[in-house]
Amino acid sequence: MTEKKNVVFIVVDGLADRPVSSLGGLTPLEAASKPGIDKLAEIGICGILDIISPGVPPGSDVAHLSLFGYDPYVVYRGRGGLEALGAGMNIGVDDVAFRANFASVGEDMKILDRRAGRFLPEGDKLADSLNGYRSKLFPDVEVIVKHTTEHRCVVVLKGPGLSHMVSDTDPHREGNLIQATPLDSTPESKKTASVVNEFTQYSYDVLRDHPLNVEREKKGLPPANILLLRGAGRLPCMPSLRELYGLKAACIAANALVRGVCKAAGMDAIEVKGVTGSFDTDTNSMGRAALKLLSEYDLVFLHIKGTDSASHDGDLEKKIFMIEEKADKLVSLLLDSIDLDRTYLVLTADHTTPVSVKDHTGDPVPVVIAGPGVRSDDVKRFSERDCAKGGLGRIQARFLMPILIDYLGLSKKYGA
Amino acid sequence: MTEKKNVVFIVVDGLADRPVSSLGGLTPLEAASKPGIDKLAEIGICGILDIISPGVPPGSDVAHLSLFGYDPYVVYRGRGGLEALGAGMNIGVDDVAFRANFASVGEDMKILDRRAGRFLPEGDKLADSLNGYRSKLFPDVEVIVKHTTEHRCVVVLKGPGLSHMVSDTDPHREGNLIQATPLDSTPESKKTASVVNEFTQYSYDVLRDHPLNVEREKKGLPPANILLLRGAGRLPCMPSLRELYGLKAACIAANALVRGVCKAAGMDAIEVKGVTGSFDTDTNSMGRAALKLLSEYDLVFLHIKGTDSASHDGDLEKKIFMIEEKADKLVSLLLDSIDLDRTYLVLTADHTTPVSVKDHTGDPVPVVIAGPGVRSDDVKRFSERDCAKGGLGRIQARFLMPILIDYLGLSKKYGA
Numbered sequence: 001m002t003e004k005k006n007v008v009f010i011v012v013d014g015l016a017d018r019p020v021s022s023l024g025g026l027t028p029l030e031a032a033s034k035p036g037i038d039k040l041a042e043i044g045i046c047g048i049l050d051i052i053s054p055g056v057p058p059g060s061d062v063a064h065l066s067l068f069g070y071d072p073y074v075v076y077r078g079r080g081g082l083e084a085l086g087a088g089m090n091i092g093v094d095d096v097a098f099r100a101n102f103a104s105v106g107e108d109m110k111i112l113d114r115r116a117g118r119f120l121p122e123g124d125k126l127a128d129s130l131n132g133y134r135s136k137l138f139p140d141v142e143v144i145v146k147h148t149t150e151h152r153c154v155v156v157l158k159g160p161g162l163s164h165m166v167s168d169t170d171p172h173r174e175g176n177l178i179q180a181t182p183l184d185s186t187p188e189s190k191k192t193a194s195v196v197n198e199f200t201q202y203s204y205d206v207l208r209d210h211p212l213n214v215e216r217e218k219k220g221l222p223p224a225n226i227l228l229l230r231g232a233g234r235l236p237c238m239p240s241l242r243e244l245y246g247l248k249a250a251c252i253a254a255n256a257l258v259r260g261v262c263k264a265a266g267m268d269a270i271e272v273k274g275v276t277g278s279f280d281t282d283t284n285s286m287g288r289a290a291l292k293l294l295s296e297y298d299l300v301f302l303h304i305k306g307t308d309s310a311s312h313d314g315d316l317e318k319k320i321f322m323i324e325e326k327a328d329k330l331v332s333l334l335l336d337s338i339d340l341d342r343t344y345l346v347l348t349a350d351h352t353t354p355v356s357v358k359d360h361t362g363d364p365v366p367v368v369i370a371g372p373g374v375r376s377d378d379v380k381r382f383s384e385r386d387c388a389k390g391g392l393g394r395i396q397a398r399f400l401m402p403i404l405i406d407y408l409g410l411s412k413k414y415g416a
Numbered sequence: 417m418t419e420k421k422n423v424v425f426i427v428v429d430g431l432a433d434r435p436v437s438s439l440g441g442l443t444p445l446e447a448a449s450k451p452g453i454d455k456l457a458e459i460g461i462c463g464i465l466d467i468i469s470p471g472v473p474p475g476s477d478v479a480h481l482s483l484f485g486y487d488p489y490v491v492y493r494g495r496g497g498l499e500a501l502g503a504g505m506n507i508g509v510d511d512v513a514f515r516a517n518f519a520s521v522g523e524d525m526k527i528l529d530r531r532a533g534r535f536l537p538e539g540d541k542l543a544d545s546l547n548g549y550r551s552k553l554f555p556d557v558e559v560i561v562k563h564t565t566e567h568r569c570v571v572v573l574k575g576p577g578l579s580h581m582v583s584d585t586d587p588h589r590e591g592n593l594i595q596a597t598p599l600d601s602t603p604e605s606k607k608t609a610s611v612v613n614e615f616t617q618y619s620y621d622v623l624r625d626h627p628l629n630v631e632r633e634k635k636g637l638p639p640a641n642i643l644l645l646r647g648a649g650r651l652p653c654m655p656s657l658r659e660l661y662g663l664k665a666a667c668i669a670a671n672a673l674v675r676g677v678c679k680a681a682g683m684d685a686i687e688v689k690g691v692t693g694s695f696d697t698d699t700n701s702m703g704r705a706a707l708k709l710l711s712e713y714d715l716v717f718l719h720i721k722g723t724d725s726a727s728h729d730g731d732l733e734k735k736i737f738m739i740e741e742k743a744d745k746l747v748s749l750l751l752d753s754i755d756l757d758r759t760y761l762v763l764t765a766d767h768t769t770p771v772s773v774k775d776h777t778g779d780p781v782p783v784v785i786a787g788p789g790v791r792s793d794d795v796k797r798f799s800e801r802d803c804a805k806g807g808l809g810r811i812q813a814r815f816l817m818p819i820l821i822d823y824l825g826l827s828k829k830y831g832a
Binding site: 373389393395399400402409415 | 809
């Protein structure tokens with residue numbers, strides 16, 4: 001009997017880029033020294049992926065849905081639900097969730113600081129003081145509040161007849177608090193907008209005089225006296241990878257949004273000490289944990305976030321550091337340890353984030369698949385331009401997962 | 417006036433493969449000596465085709481629908497109808513057909529031999545004894561039975577209000593006979609399942625005491641005392657190539673299922689002595705017959721089956737033999753005789769069947785088109801990896817036929 005095959009699937013967030021003049025016209029990926037990743041390209045089959053379609057810049061949530069084989073135009077229903085999942089909250093398929101910031105407002109509801117100073121050790125307690133609120137207007141709606149990091153929370157509205165088609169109360173810059181409005185004409189959206197506005201006022205009423213805020217003001221710190229909501233979303237409506245393909249999958253992803261997408265796809269989220277969503281993430285620990293998980297899972301998904309953060313900051317050096325010291329070290333560790341006769345190693349990005357643009361763009365991303373039976377090609381280096389000459393050609397990202405499923409022998413024949 | 421152009425379109429079944437370690441990492445197509453086929457690649461334009469979409473393994477029926485330009489997700493309604501067409505039966509668009517096996521069951525309906533010994537010279541007569549049965553439950557349904565090869569039959573239910581959404585009575589391994597059940601909640605499926613079960617019982621009642629079975633048992637042979645039905649299907653719902661494009665097409669395809677798809681597309685099925693669905697097929701006769709047919713037809717489709725059978729058997733040597741001695745000889749003969757200034761020669765596969773997997777996979781297949789006006793590329797050898805670098809790029813198989821139609825000058829301009 002042949003051993004069961006499995007996959008390690010690595011996404012390096014925002015890895016792909018455009019040529020940079022200070023690099024002599026090379027991209028960061030072309031300029032970086034990355035012997036492990038280039039070795040992977042040499043032994044594998046390469047190509048480029050359109051995450052959505054050419055020229056469409058995807059958010060990280062939509063991008064990962066696509067990389068996991070889903071059509072985001074069909075399944076995606078906003079960011080909030082995925083954030084709630086990523087934060088470990090209990091969210092039902094009909095609930096509506098929001099990202100939220102603790103902010104400082106004056107009595108005229110003018111926003112003085114959108115992040116209430118950003119550093120907020122009181123976050124857990126302040127969130128608890130709002131948690132479990134039951135709407136006065138719609139007593140069938142309960143509000144769950146969970147503090148995550150710094151000034152950030154996730155807010156879930158639980159109850160019947162809600163919709164994610166409501167606007168943000170967060171103006172996304174200093175200015176006035178905005179009333180949430182329904183974004184379509186359904187009674188569900190109207191109801192949800194009403195609850196959001198009611199809860200926003202409630203958050204101010206409770207937080208304004210909260211003892212921890214009184215203390216903050218005494219220390220000269222901005223009070224965290226209101227919650228600003230944005231990114232309304234429900235869970236994507238989709239079957240898990242196990243339901244679709246019988247695939248048992250785990251993820252190691254410190255970023256809450258990406259972890260939320262992983263969980264929505266039915267992956268077990270594994271916590272690994274030292275793995276963070278930042279530049280200090282320990283990819284050695286990540287790699288070693290992945291190797292252990294392979295005995296139990298068909299697919300282990302690994303996510304490195306720092307490359308994207310560096311790109312958003314326009315920090316070329318930091319991006320190259322993340323490629324050389326984090327991504328390449330991870331790939332080298334895995335190449336040293338996995339058995340390529342039974343394990344596939346896949347590397348790609350979720351989108352292009354050029355350091356010159358400091359935001360996501362719609363350029364395709366490079367991809368490589370190494371492992372048993374792949375039709376390896378002539379590509380010797382992993383980069384945006386080298387991979388464009390690879391054997392996979394240019395395909396949509398949502399076809400990557402079916403290709404892996406087929407390599408694993410889990411695909412179903414269509415026809416006879 | 418220019419001479420009318422035409423096409424010879426060759427499909428070598430299951431030709432595409434994956435790298436094989438005993439071939440030093442080459443695929444059978446890369447390892448085989450095939451000067452004719454490589455010459456074709458050199459003068460033509462090459463590419464790779466996704467038969468359905470990346471990673472989806474197609475059955476041969478669905479694959480050929482796609483290669484003939486149809487979207488199987490729209491037109492395909494199961495295998496049975498195509499088998500019936502391939503067997504030369506008269507089947508209407510509303511009839512439901514099944515593949516069937518003569519099998520041996522005990523009195524407890526336990527299946528003792530799914531193929532009743534496989535060799536069944538009495539097949540025609542036994543089928544005749546069941547043919548023309550009229551349902552007692554639904555007297556508007558008549559059952560037509562035709563013996564094809566060995567233990568195999570095709571069964572057609574003719575009558576109003578039938579459906580192909582019914583399960584098999586064949587358990588696909590020794591075990592108990594299964595009752596057919598409706599696969600959806602329509603009255604049509606319920607009616608069809610009832611007729612199938614009634615007819616199955618009838619086949620046992622008639623065959624059990626059939627004199628030919630009494631004789632078989634006397635000789636110690638397993639009696640062919642029941643028909644097991646599977647693969648319910650109606651004809652695909654689709655216009656012919658002539659209706660769509662004004663294309664007059666013929667096929668030489670010994671495999672009944674593939675011939676069924678050809679006929680569903682409106683091709684005339686031409687019998688050629690020596691052409692079989694097996695390893696002994698005479699591709700010289702096939703080639704000479706094709707050359708003659710070109711005077712009468714716009715497109716002549718040729719099918720070689722043995723490569724796929726060898727792959728299903730995991731028989732690498734036999735696969736390479738079929739490539740070198742059958743497919744390559746056919747292409748060489750055609751290249752020697754056709755006028756490439758007016759005739760296109762097209763070669764591809766209907767799917768990948770790796771000898772290592774022994775079943776269809778979702779890998780793309782190589783394709784080449786040679787003939788007047790094609791933008792020939794740098795590809796010099798016909799293989800999975802060489803063709804991936806070709807001028808056609810990577811496209812869906814269902815776009816191949818429109819490309820040929822356009823080369824023939826039969827396409828219609830869209831817009832003004």
